[in-house]
Amino acid sequence: MKRLLIALGxxxxxxxxxxxxxxxxxxxxxxxVLVKPDRRAPIVTSQVWYRVGSSYEHGGVxxxxxxxxxxxxxxxxxxxxxxxxxxxxxxxxxxxxFTGRDYTTYYQNLARDRLPIAFELEAERMRxxxxxxxxxxxxxxxxxxxxxxxxEDDPQSLTxxxxxxxxxxxxxxxxxxxxxxxDIESLVVDDLRGWYQKWYAPNNxxxxxxxxxxxxxxxxxxxxxxxxxxxxxxxxxxxxSEPTQRGEKRLRVKxxxxxxxxxxxxxxxxxxxAEDDWEPYALEMxxxxxxxGASARLSRELVRGARVAADIDASYSAFTRLxxxxxxxxxxxxxxxxxxxxxxxxxxxxxxxxxxxxxxELERIRTQLIAGKVYELDSVFxxxxxxxxxxxxxxxxxxxxxYVEHLSRITPEQILAVAQKxxxxxxxxxxxxxxxxxxxxxxxxxxxxxxxxxx
Amino acid sequence: xxxxxxxxxxxxxxxxxxxxxxxxxxxxxIQTWETPNGARVLFVPxxxxxxVDLRVVFDAGSARDAGRDGLASLTADMLDQGAGAWDADTLxxxxxxxGARLSTxxxxxxxxxxxxxLTKAPALDTALETMAAVLAEPRFAAEDFERLRQNAxxxxxxxxxxxxxxxxxxxxxRIFGDHxxxxxxxxxxxxxxxxxxxxxxxxxxxxxxxxxxVVAMVGALSREQAEAIAERVSAGLPPGAAAPRVPPVADLSxxxxxxxxxxxxxxxxxxxxxxxxxxxxxxxxxxxxxHILGGSGLVSLLMEEVREKRGLSxxxxxxxxxxxxxxxxxxGLSTKNEQAEAxxxxxxxxxRRFREEGPTEAELTAAIxxxxxxxxxxxxxxxRIVEYLAMMGFYRLPLDYLDTFTDKxxxxxxxxxxxxxxxxxxxxxxxxxxxxPRTSQVASAGASGG
Numbered sequence: 076m077k078r079l080l081i082a083l084g085x086x087x088x089x090x091x092x093x094x095x096x097x098x099x100x101x102x103x104x105x106x107x108v109l110v111k112p113d114r115r116a117p118i119v120t121s122q123v124w125y126r127v128g129s130s131y132e133h134g135g136v137x138x139x140x141x142x143x144x145x146x147x148x149x150x151x152x153x154x155x156x157x158x159x160x161x162x163x164x165x166x167x168x169x170x171x172x173f174t175g176r177d178y179t180t181y182y183q184n185l186a187r188d189r190l191p192i193a194f195e196l197e198a199e200r201m202r203x204x205x206x207x208x209x210x211x212x213x214x215x216x217x218x219x220x221x222x223x224x225x226x227e228d229d230p231q232s233l234t235x236x237x238x239x240x241x242x243x244x245x246x247x248x249x250x251x252x253x254x255x256x257x258d259i260e261s262l263v264v265d266d267l268r269g270w271y272q273k274w275y276a277p278n279n280x281x282x283x284x285x286x287x288x289x290x291x292x293x294x295x296x297x298x299x300x301x302x303x304x305x306x307x308x309x310x311x312x313x314x315x316s317e318p319t320q321r322g323e324k325r326l327r328v329k330x331x332x333x334x335x336x337x338x339x340x341x342x343x344x345x346x347x348x349a350e351d352d353w354e355p356y357a358l359e360m361x362x363x364x365x366x367x368g369a370s371a372r373l374s375r376e377l378v379r380g381a382r383v384a385a386d387i388d389a390s391y392s393a394f395t396r397l398x399x400x401x402x403x404x405x406x407x408x409x410x411x412x413x414x415x416x417x418x419x420x421x422x423x424x425x426x427x428x429x430x431x432x433x434x435x436e437l438e439r440i441r442t443q444l445i446a447g448k449v450y451e452l453d454s455v456f457x458x459x460x461x462x463x464x465x466x467x468x469x470x471x472x473x474x475x476x477x478y479v480e481h482l483s484r485i486t487p488e489q490i491l492a493v494a495q496k497x498x499x500x501x502x503x504x505x506x507x508x509x510x511x512x513x514x515x516x517x518x519x520x521x522x523x524x525x526x527x528x529x530x
Numbered sequence: 531x532x533x534x535x536x537x538x539x540x541x542x543x544x545x546x547x548x549x550x551x552x553x554x555x556x557x558x559x560i561q562t563w564e565t566p567n568g569a570r571v572l573f574v575p576x577x578x579x580x581x582v583d584l585r586v587v588f589d590a591g592s593a594r595d596a597g598r599d600g601l602a603s604l605t606a607d608m609l610d611q612g613a614g615a616w617d618a619d620t621l622x623x624x625x626x627x628x629g630a631r632l633s634t635x636x637x638x639x640x641x642x643x644x645x646x647x648l649t650k651a652p653a654l655d656t657a658l659e660t661m662a663a664v665l666a667e668p669r670f671a672a673e674d675f676e677r678l679r680q681n682a683x684x685x686x687x688x689x690x691x692x693x694x695x696x697x698x699x700x701x702x703x704r705i706f707g708d709h710x711x712x713x714x715x716x717x718x719x720x721x722x723x724x725x726x727x728x729x730x731x732x733x734x735x736x737x738x739x740x741x742x743x744v745v746a747m748v749g750a751l752s753r754e755q756a757e758a759i760a761e762r763v764s765a766g767l768p769p770g771a772a773a774p775r776v777p778p779v780a781d782l783s784x785x786x787x788x789x790x791x792x793x794x795x796x797x798x799x800x801x802x803x804x805x806x807x808x809x810x811x812x813x814x815x816x817x818x819x820x821h822i823l824g825g826s827g828l829v830s831l832l833m834e835e836v837r838e839k840r841g842l843s844x845x846x847x848x849x850x851x852x853x854x855x856x857x858x859x860x861x862g863l864s865t866k867n868e869q870a871e872a873x874x875x876x877x878x879x880x881x882r883r884f885r886e887e888g889p890t891e892a893e894l895t896a897a898i899x900x901x902x903x904x905x906x907x908x909x910x911x912x913x914r915i916v917e918y919l920a921m922m923g924f925y926r927l928p929l930d931y932l933d934t935f936t937d938k939x940x941x942x943x944x945x946x947x948x949x950x951x952x953x954x955x956x957x958x959x960x961x962x963x964x965x966x967p968r969t970s971q972v973a974s975a976g977a978s979g980g
Contacts, residue, residue, distance in 0.1 A: 115578050116910035117556060148828070157838060160828045165896050167903015186906050216841030220796070224844055224864050228794040230691055331793040333687040369610075369622035379618055382677055385684035406688070409680040439627050446629025446648055452579055453911045513691065513793050 097462065097472060098290035100297070104306045105278025108297045109462050109472055110290040113455050119286030120456045121193040122182040123201070124463040127274035129254070130176040130247040130397060131312050136266050138218070138254015141174040143267050145214045147181065148172075150205040159196050166192050174252055177396040178467040184456060187287040191296060198300040201280065204271055211264040219260070222253050230332040234508040238338050241326045242504035246317040246397055276307030281466045285459040317342065317398065324504040332510035337413045339420060339505050340400035343497045346393045346470050355393030356481045357489040358497070362401060363440040364432050364490065365389040365423065370439065372423060383411045383419045394478075396468045401498070413507050427494040431487035441483045448479055556906075557932045558915055560922075561753060563760075567740030567769045571760040572919040573747045576912050580649045582657075582749030583916040586665060586763065587924050589773040590641040590737035592715035593854070598729055600717020602737075604675075604682060605730045606636040609643060611674040614663030618674055624660050628653035632661065636715050639776070639854050640924055641737070644916075649750050658762055666766025668734060675727045682722050689716070693794045694864070697965040700788055701800040704961035705858060709779050739770025744923035748912040779804045779856040782959045790965045797870035797966030798862070801877065803959060805850040805859030808925040815950035816850055818942045822889045822897045823881065824848025824861060831893075835880045836863060842873045848881070854925065859955060867966050874964075882957050888948030902936040 098110040128140050150156040163170045168185040183193040226232045236251045243249035253259070282301065284293050320342055346355045365373050366389035377384040387405030407416045451457050466472040558574040565571060569586075592602045610632055611618040625632055630647040643665060647657035689695040699714050706712035716722075745760045782803050806816050817825075824832035824847045836846040843863040851857035861881060865873040889897070909915055909932065922931050 115576075116906060118906050118910045157829065157834075161896070164826065164829050164900045165903075167900055167905070167907070169904060169907060184907050186903060189903075213838075213841035217837055217844055220842070220865060221844040223795045223866060228693060228796055332691045334684055334691070368626045370619065370626045374622070375619055378681075379674075379677065382680075385681040406684055408677075409684055439623070442629045443626055446653070449579060449581055449648060450631075450646060453581070453913055455910070510691075514791075 097475075098294065099472070100294045102277065102298060102302055104302065104304055105276075106297070106301050106304070107281045107466065108294055108301075109281065109283045109466065110288065110293045111283075111285045111458060111462065112288060112290060113285055113452075113458065114287045116455075117187050117287050118184065118455065119187045119190050119284060119288055120182060120184045120459045121190060121197070122180055122283045122459050122463050123197050124281045124283065124467040125179045125274060126177075126279050126309075126467055127179050127270075128175050128177045129250045129252040131274070132247065132250055132254075135258060136254075136262065136270075137250045137258040138252075139258075139262060139266050139270050140179055141253055142215065142218050142259070142262060143270055144172050144174045144179050144181075145218060146206055146211060146267060147200055147204065149210040149214060150207060151199050152203040152205060153199055154196070154205075156205075156207065156210050159200065162192065162196060168193070176248060176250075176252060178464065180463065180467075182456070182459075190284070190288065190293065191300075194296055194300040197282075198304060201275055201277065201301070202304050204275070206264055206267055206271065208264050211267065215259065215262060218253070219256075222256060222259065226251070226253060227256075230328075230330040230508055230510070231336050233330050234328040234336055234338055234506050237326060237328050238340065238504060238506035241324055241506070242340055242342070242400065244318055244320075245315050247315050248397060248399065272307070274309065276309060277301055277304045278306040279309045281463055283459045283463040283466075285455045285462070315397075320502055320504075323500050326504075326506050327509050328506060329509045329511050331513045332508060333513065334406055335413045335510055336406055336508035337404060337416050337420075337505070338507075339403040339417065339503060341498050341502045342504075343391065343398060343401050343493075343502075345395045345398040348398045353481070353485065353489055354493050354496075356478075357485050357493040358391050358401060359393050359482055360437065360440060360485045361427060361432075361490045361494060362389050362391040363443075364427070364436055365403075367440050367443060371436075376423070377405075377416075377419050378408075381419055382408050383415050384408055387416075387420075394465060394468060394470060394474075400504075417505065424494070424498045427490065428498060430491075432490050434487070437485075437487065444479050444482055558748075558909060560919065560929050560932075561756070562923075562929060563757065565740060565745070565761050565764050567764060567767055569740045569743040569745050569760070569764045569767065570923050571745045571747065571756075572923045573751075573753070573756045573760075574915055574919065575751060575753070575756070576748050576915070577750050579912070580750050581912070582645075582647050582649055582654060582747065582751060582759075583912045584645045584647075584661065584749075584759070584763065585642060585746040585916045585920040586644075586661075587640045587642045587744050587746070587920045588738055589639070589742045589924070590733070591637050591639045592713060592717075593638050593710040593776045594733070594737060594773060595710065595713065595717075598717075598725060599713045599721035600682065600715070601725060601729055601733055602636040602641055603715040603717065604678060604722065604725060605733045606634045606641045606643075607678055607682070608670055608675060608730055609634045609664045609668045611678060612669035612671050613660075614667040614669075616660070616663065617669070617671070621660060621664075624656055628656045630657035630660075632657075632664065634664070638711050638715060638857075640920075642920070658759060662763045662766055665738060665763060670727050670731045670734070672727050675730065679722060679725065682716065683719060686716060686719050686722065693792045693796070693798045693965045696790060696792060697798045697800050697862075697963050698860075700790060700963045700965075701802065701860065701961065702858065704786060704788060704963060705782060705802065705804055706779060709855075710776060711779065711853070711855070711857070736770070737773065738767060740764060740767045741770055741772045743767060744920055746916050746919035746923060748916040748919065776854045782961060785959055785961070787962045787964065789968075790963065791968040792965045794966055795866060796864040797867050797964060798864040799870065799874050799877065799962065799964055800860060800862045801874075801957075801960045801962040802848075802858055802860040803956065803961060804856040806852050806954065807854065807856050808852045808927065810852065810856075812950040812954055813852065814938045814942050815946040816954060818894070818897055818901065818939055819884075819889065819947035819951055820848055820850055820859075821901060822893050822947075823884050826897065826900060829896075831884060832861070832863075832877065832880055835876050836873060840872075840876065842869060842876065846877070867969075870964065870966060874962075878957060878960075881955070885948075885951045885955055885957065888944050888951065891944060894942070894944050894947070898940050898942070901939045905936050 391401040846863035848861040
């Protein structure tokens with residue numbers, strides 16, 4: 076314990092010195108505004124986070140959050156389709172949007188003095204989206220192409236989609252963010268209209284601004300543009316709690332591929348759902364013991380030591396809206412099988428369940444976490460992401476300056492306890508990608524001439 | 531899981547009339563010198579955060595493979611798998627014990643080693659000591675080499691299950707022929723299987739030398755500290771000699787279409803030709819022109835024609851990748867198999883029309899506003915600045931490259947673009963690669979004949 080205190084003593088002042096106060100305001104209509112000044116460069120990022128995503132969706136309309144995100148660029152009462160993007164571009168901005176399970180986010184990165192433009196445009200599409208039918212029909216085709224590109228033609232992505240649908244029973248985390256093909260196919264513009272009405276309101280959103288700005292000016296500007304917007308009755312989503320899994324689940328996914336792929340997941344808990352608040356932090360530390368860099372156990376013991384994995388990853392997030400999974404995924408090394416890789420991973424899990432993690436391993440993880448908090452200050456975009464995400468999934472943005480401390484307090488005994496509680500066979504789902512032949516993959520233009528045509 | 535969509539940059543009509551001052555940008559002041567063994571150093575002090583970014587690049591990319599495809603890449607990958615007094619495990623542990631991050635890799639022109647570290651003791655000292663060994667004394671241990679090689683073969687097989695990777699590899703082969711840029715840095719199953727540990731050690735000896743190196747550095751350091759660091763990380767490198775120039779890239783003699791059978795729901799289409807070099811006289815005209823054509827995300831002409839008007843593809847783009855010699859000019863999209871030919875027709879019609887007519891004044895103005903107005907975003911982080919420094923050092927661009935960038939962009943005229951595209955982009959000699967199920971390609975091949 077003494078060691079830990081020394082480490083924290085050295086390092087906490089460093090982080091504190093580097094971090095800057097976040098200014099929080101809630102407008103009368105319920106819009107939360109977070110402003111963090113960062114004066115290193117004359118730029119600003121503006122992000123609007125809505126509390127809606129695929130985990131809010133139900134059967135038949137899966138993918139509606141994501142299609143709506145596309146349609147947010149297709150015109151409002153005052154803006155023609157595509158005009159939003161053209162205006163941002165003309166002002167030197169870069170913009171994007173993304174949909175996840177628990178949030179839908181829109182952002183602009185701009186020179187600092189262009190912030191009013193982002194606010195005016197975002198306020199306009201928060202309540203006044205046009206959703207023209209003909210634009211919707213075209214955009215639906217674009218989204219179908221997106222699904223083909225990112226899911227249908229990617230065997231690992233297909234495996235992941237089927238894995239989630241098998242592992243989760245009631246939890247909406249079974250729904251793919253992009254939606255099931257048939258649901259996308261049968262969406263109508265009224266589905267989007269209803270979805271927009273239900274979730275797109277100032278009292279269901281957080282506005283995050285990080286950059287070379289004055290907080291008071293930003294808040295005044297936010298009041299000017301977003302203040303007049305009417306709030307909406309926004310109900311809480313139903314809990315849709317996952318029932319206890321009563322035994323291991325297995326699936327095999329057959330798709331054209333060259334290499335097999337193994338994906339294993341244990342149902343765990345998350346912040347706000349655990350019996351003890353420290354459990355999600357203990358799981359975060361546990362996953363770092365496995366995969367916190369090239370010196371962590373999976374790289375050291377399975378890639379370099381036993382050479383059973385060509386590549387291997389472990390992941391878990393405490394910061395989700397609903398409880399998630401601890402995932403292990405990888406590809407066997409040449410000449411090794413998925414069965415051998417699975418056995419090696421299970422042996423790693425067993426070790427975590429029986430043997431306390433060494434203090435030196437934990438110390439290395441703490442050091443990396445603390446360094447990471449400094450490195451993240453190099454990107455205003457990433458700082459805003461963290462604030463927006465923590466706030467939107469329901470844990471509060473203040474955690475951004477606290478979670479490293481929570482993690483640093485985790486003991487070997489606590490890691491042992493969560494391993495014994497959650498990493499058990501009855502909680503496990505295992506998916507294997509079984510490669511199918513890719514007929515005629517070879518180029519028709521063989522070296523000897525083949526069928527290449529010079530035209 | 532997040533879906534990101536490229537919705538970047540571009541042209542605009544001013545709906546919102548706001549009186550805005552011209553965008554001010556603080557261009558970093560670059561300091562430069564040479565180490566005793568001939569490495570060029572580019573340094574920008576960044577006192578705000580207690581951290582350092584170091585990027586050391588060598589003229590040791592896959593263009594130097596000399597027939598042993600994958601050699602440069604595997605050499606770079608081996609650098610941190612044991613060096614100096616430390617094996618792979620110990621080396622990783624040393625860096626991560628102080629929170630430092632190191633990565634290595636090779637592109638076609640350059641190989642790179644990057645380190646990010648806190649400036650405090652003992653982090654920086656440990657990071658620099660380790661980096662010096664990684665650069666100068668990699669072990670190339672036989673066992674580690676074999677492991678990396680086998681894993682590289684697995685990764686190569688995984689690339690074969692991705693239609694985009696298959697298509698782009700074929701495209702490079704088509705446009706570069708027997709030029710060293712034709713091959714992919716990661717090599718092929720056959721070429722990687724044939725490499726030996728001694729090949730890597732010899733490649734390292736020849737190319738990882740002072741006169742072939744550029745050290746880029748951004749961080750909370752004084753000039754004196756920066757000089758000491760540059761000397762320290764490069765100290766183990768013999769002066770050696772700078773690599774000779776990569777040979778010029780030949781023009782394509784005529785159009786060619788290559789069809790690759792692939793069991794996918796989409797057909798991927800790649801079309802283009804050799805493009806421009808880093809020191810190209812037409813650099814800014816081609817850069818701004820391409821920005822309008824297919825380099826500005828959602829508001830580019832290609833995006834407008836292919837996606838916004840017709841819903842044919844999720845992503846469609848064009849780019850010039852400027853390299854030591856002419857890199858590729860590439861246009862690409864993917865669409866469901868049944869409409870591949872329709873999408874390809876729109877792609878080619880759009881580039882032909884742009885080549886003939888050039889941009890409108892409105893398109894040009896919007897593009898210039900976007901590129902110049904967005905300039906501060908390009909240099910807003912240490913991570914981005916250190917990449918610029920390494921690129922400028924490697925390609926020997928003038929030190930005022932960043933200072934003059936926006937002026938040079940703003941000076942481009944519509945006629946400059948039309949003239950440059952007429953001379954430099956010739957759709958009648960494009961190489962085209964089409965990846966998708968054989969059955970849906972009959973029409974493609976037929977329609978493009980004649």
